[in-house]
Amino acid sequence: QVQLVESGGGLVQAGGSLRLSCAGSGRTFSPYAMGWFRQVPGKEREFVAHINSLENTYYADSVKGRFSISRDYDKKTVYLEMNSLKPEDTAVYYCAVPLGSSFRDPDAYGYWGQGTQVTVSS
Numbered sequence: 001q002v003q004l005v006e007s008g009g010g011l012v013q014a015g016g017s018l019r020l021s022c023a024g025s026g027r028t029f030s031p032y033a034m035g036w037f038r039q040v041p042g043k044e045r046e047f048v049a050h051i052n053s054l055e056n057t058y059y060a061d062s063v064k065g066r067f068s069i070s071r072d073y074d075k076k077t078v079y080l081e082m083n084s085l086k087p088e089d090t091a092v093y094y095c096a097v098p099l100g101s102s103f104r105d106p107d108a109y110g111y112w113g114q115g116t117q118v119t120v121s122s
Contacts, residue, residue, distance in 0.1 A: 002026040002111045004095050009116030012085055016120070020080040022095030022113055031071045033098050034078040037106055038091035038118075048093070049080060050103040058103065063089075085120045092117050 008020040024031055032053040039045045049069040050058045057069050068081040078095055092115040100108035 002029050002097060004097070004111060004113035006093065006095055006113040006116040009093060009118045011119045011121065013121050014086055016085050017081070017083045018085065018118060020082065020093055020095075020116060020118070022078045022080075024076045024078075024097070029076060029097075031073065031076055031078050031097075033103075034069075034071065035096050035098055035103055035109060036069060036078075036080050036093060037096060037109075038089075038093045039115075040091045045094070045106040046091075047104040047106070050098075051078065052103075082118070085118075087120045087122050090118060090120050 003025045005023050035050040036048040037045045038048050047060050051069045066084045071078040094115045095113045096109035097111040098108050099110035102108040
C-alpha cells in the first residue's frame, strides 16, 4: 500500500551537488520517519541518512557535513541534498520507510523505492 519513487540522480563531477527526491504514495503514508541508503554492486546496503518525527537527523560519518536530509509533509516527499560529491559517493540511492527503531539497519525498513543512480566522476 506504500510506494516510493526516487528521482534526481545523474552524472556529476567531483565537488558538484545533487538533490535527490523520494515521493511517497498510499492512503496511510506520511513521511514522519524516512531513511536514505546507498548500495554498490557486491557490497551491502549502506546507511546514509535518517530523519524522524521530531525532525532529528542522523548521518553516516562518511557524509556528515556534506549531505542534508529534509522533508515536505504536504508533498509527502523526502529529500537528500548532496554537496561536495566524491567519486566514492557513486552508488544507487534508495529511500525507505522504517518499521523499527534501528534506523541504521536496512533490515529495520519495510518499504523501499526502486533507487536512483548517482555517478560522480573524478
